[in-house]
């Protein structure tokens with residue numbers, strides 16, 4: 001199958017779909033065109049990192065003739081989209097999904113990746129590739145030129161002897177990294193840091209929101225911890241490193257606590273944070289998109305510091321999706337406690353989607369509200 005035919009059939013579903021949103025971009029195409037030079041045999045061991053909806057994995061299988069691909073994706077919807085796109089193009093069973101690590105990268109000869117936004121995430125990826133890939137591995141790391149920085153080259157240069165930026169094409173560029181420097185020390189991620197203010201240890205993988213630092217909105221919400229009700233089942237929705245879940249579980253020894261996030265890095269970070277604070281048995285961690293697999297009415301408390309970015313643009317849709325999810329999963333009279341930038345004026349959406357909403361606190365930047373499910 002040629003690339004145009006494959007790309008023409010790709011969908012973003014179950015992620016947001018719209019006329020102006022595509023399931024592939026010019027970077028996917030440039031990466032695959034560049035990769036074609038290195039695929040000299042169908043048996044080549046290929047690892048794909050950061051595939052959004054399957055364009056890279058399925059492109060390597062269908063258009064480059066690679067027999068089998070190992071892939072990792074951070075977002076839950078990305079993995080679902082890949083599976084659906086694979087089924088639709090008859091390519092199911094030709095790839096395996098892994099977390100970032102030895103399973104994904106052991107002996108990999110060609111690594112094809114979309115550059116992540118955060119340098120810490122790139123650092124974690126580069127370290128893993130240098131640690132596990134074959135000594136002669138070639139890494140093709142692509143991005144949109146406007147999102148790339150020299151800092152990315154510097155991060156790659158710490159893990160590879162050679163990093164060569166290629167000419168930009170169609171506003172995308174590929175960096176080719178070779179000669180991995182096998183690290184002599186233990187893997188640096190997840191990093192962990194003692195937060196003396198909270199009296200807890202925070203663990204973070206490279207891709208997670210705020211790293212090991214306490215977000216100032218989260219800090220403001222935690223200032224009201226003693227006012228948050230006792231719950232049978234509390235959910236930390238969009239848990240990041242799991243600070244809210246950990247603090248609540250520690251404060252309320254009788255509550256069952258579930259932490260959930262769409263990001264594999266967040267889920268792994270929260271598990272590490274719970275373990276570092278002796279709470280493995282108290283905090284269940286689940287990767288999901290906006291609690292899609294949670295039973296309706298199954299929680300009596302949800303804690304939320306909602307996301308406000310959708311891709312590169314600031315967008316209220318991501319928060320609204322979380323409020324809708326909370327409305328479905330809260331039992332009657334259950335409570336959603338949320339913190340947001342005061343200028344965002346989420347109050348009317350909370351009233352409409354959840355129920356009566358009270359302002360619990362406000363400072364020059366943030367507002368904390370309690371919404372009671374009607």
Ligand SMILES: C[S@@+](CC[C@H](N)C(=O)[O-])C[C@H]1O[C@@H](n2cnc3c(N)ncnc32)[C@H](O)[C@@H]1O
Pocket residue numbers: 209210215218237238239240241242243244260261262263266288289290291305306307308318321
């Ligand atoms: C502002 S961060 C808050 C993280 C953490 N609760 C804290 O207070 O530090 C929002 C989190 O929501 C997650 N998120 C965004 N959209 C989501 C969705 N549809 N389903 C689940 N989690 C989502 C992000 O991955 C991110 O970790």
